[in-house]
Amino acid sequence: QSALTQPRSVSGSPGQSVTISCTGTTNDVGGYKYVFWYQQHPGKAPQLILYDVTERPSGVPDRFSGSKSGNTASLTISRLQAEDEADYFCCSYAGSFTFVFGTGTKVTVL
Amino acid sequence: EVLLVQSGAEVKKPGESLRISCMASGYRFAEYWVAWVRQKPGMSPEFMGVVYPDDSDTKYSPSFQGQVTISAHRSLRSASLQWDSLKTSDTATYYCARGSEGLDYFDYWGQGTQVTVSS
Numbered sequence: 001q002s003a004l005t006q007p008r009s010v011s012g013s014p015g016q017s018v019t020i021s022c023t024g025t026t027n028d029v030g031g032y033k034y035v036f037w038y039q040q041h042p043g044k045a046p047q048l049i050l051y052d053v054t055e056r057p058s059g060v061p062d063r064f065s066g067s068k069s070g071n072t073a074s075l076t077i078s079r080l081q082a083e084d085e086a087d088y089f090c091c092s093y094a095g096s097f098t099f100v101f102g103t104g105t106k107v108t109v110l
Numbered sequence: 111e112v113l114l115v116q117s118g119a120e121v122k123k124p125g126e127s128l129r130i131s132c133m134a135s136g137y138r139f140a141e142y143w144v145a146w147v148r149q150k151p152g153m154s155p156e157f158m159g160v161v162y163p164d165d166s167d168t169k170y171s172p173s174f175q176g177q178v179t180i181s182a183h184r185s186l187r188s189a190s191l192q193w194d195s196l197k198t199s200d201t202a203t204y205y206c207a208r209g210s211e212g213l214d215y216f217d218y219w220g221q222g223t224q225v226t227v228s229s
Contacts, residue, residue, distance in 0.1 A: 100157065
């Protein structure tokens with residue numbers, strides 16, 4: 001199973017918006033609504049920020065939003081803040097109790 | 111509060127065996143799947159498999175089937191990841207994570223266990 005494709009890096013200034021894409025296939029992203037996103041700061045465990053494509057866990061700011069079209073899911077971070085600088089990974093259910101992660105995107109706040 | 115606390119860092123030689131653990135608290139351990147995820151330095155995470163503590167039902171990613179053993183001990187509220195013979199390519203950080211109800215996503219993560227395999 002190949003990893004989902006994400007851009008290696010994106011950047012933006014404070015207050016701007018950035019969008020991260022996550023491209024898979026009909027066997028994962030395109031076949032299920034179970035796409036989720038994680039934020040990971042260096043040396044730390046991943047933290048869930050979106051699930052079921054668009055849903056935010058309690059405590060996650062509404063600056064984080066998600067969408068999906070076909071085989072591509074997207075994470076948008078609005079009103080970018082310095083604390084948003086981190087690695088972001090998407091993950092999708094891929095059937096038969098398996099999951100596939102994305103290649104990861106480093107977000108830099110300029 | 112849901113907590114997953116993993117065992118400490120390990121340094122092993124190729125061919126040695128190893129078991130790392132994940133202790134859960136703050137929820138009904140038996141009723142949620144526990145996943146294991148590998149992350150090599152500078153790489154994206156890789157799903158290894160999941161175990162359902164209530165009946166020890168285990169599902170493996172094809173990439174890890176036969177390479178590791180995932181298990182759970184219901185009364186100890188602990189899940190484990192085991193190798194019989196480590197390889198240098200097993201060097202990575204390993205995370206346990208709790209599956210959501212319905213196993214749609216992983217909502218709580220352990221702090222990670224660093225495993226280094228070197229001769």
